[in-house]
Amino acid sequence: MAGALEPQFSANADMGKLGASLSPLLVTNGGRWSLAMEGQALEREFKFKTFAKTWDFMTAVSLQCKLKNHHPEWSNVFNTTFIRWTTHHPKGLSEKDIELAAICDKLATDFGELAIEGLQGQQQEQQQQQQQQQGEACGLSGLANRAVGSAGDCCVPKSAK
Numbered sequence: 001m002a003g004a005l006e007p008q009f010s011a012n013a014d015m016g017k018l019g020a021s022l023s024p025l026l027v028t029n030g031g032r033w034s035l036a037m038e039g040q041a042l043e044r045e046f047k048f049k050t051f052a053k054t055w056d057f058m059t060a061v062s063l064q065c066k067l068k069n070h071h072p073e074w075s076n077v078f079n080t081t082f083i084r085w086t087t088h089h090p091k092g093l094s095e096k097d098i099e100l101a102a103i104c105d106k107l108a109t110d111f112g113e114l115a116i117e118g119l120q121g122q123q124q125e126q127q128q129q130q131q132q133q134q135g136e137a138c139g140l141s142g143l144a145n146r147a148v149g150s151a152g153d154c155c156v157p158k159s160a161k
């Protein structure tokens with residue numbers, strides 16, 4: 001079960017510090033993010049009223065990615081954006097993933113993120129898991145997975161190849 005996953009931090013991470021900043025982001029602690037990919041990733045969906053708002057949010061996120069030199073695995077259809085933060089090299093959750101996840105939460109609020117009606121954190125996570133089990137290939141995480149497959153080993157420095 002995704003909720004029972006332990007975070008897998010990338011090599012050289014200060015686990016105590018990362019654990020403390022990660023914890024409030026998680027659905028299990030009242031946040032909005034779920035651990036995925038065997039604890040190596042944080043993911044969630046964002047919904048907005050219109051495509052224009054969604055795209056503005058994604059543009060704002062992309063500016064932060066440029067500033068931090070860190071990219072998400074993400075996909076978008078109409079008013080919904082799926083974002084997964086994971087570090088490709090060294091593999092696992094890093095400080096940048098956690099920092100950018102928190103920035104996404106803040107930006108989403110600024111751009112008028114819609115509340116997921118009637119769903120509390122735990123229920124929301126159950127729904128996400130069901131969606132994963134029901135075949136992510138046609139969902140937004142499936143779209144992001146396809147992009148990951150095509151991008152190859154994007155983040156391995158040339159010296160380590």
Ligand SMILES: C[C@H](O)[C@H](O)[C@H]1CNC2=NC(N)=NC(=O)C2=N1
Pocket residue numbers: 069070071072086087088089090154155156157
């Ligand atoms: C060479 C450059 O520093 C790397 O490609 C960076 C850029 N952005 C990155 N983004 C992510 N998500 N993981 C990485 O390992 C990573 N590495």
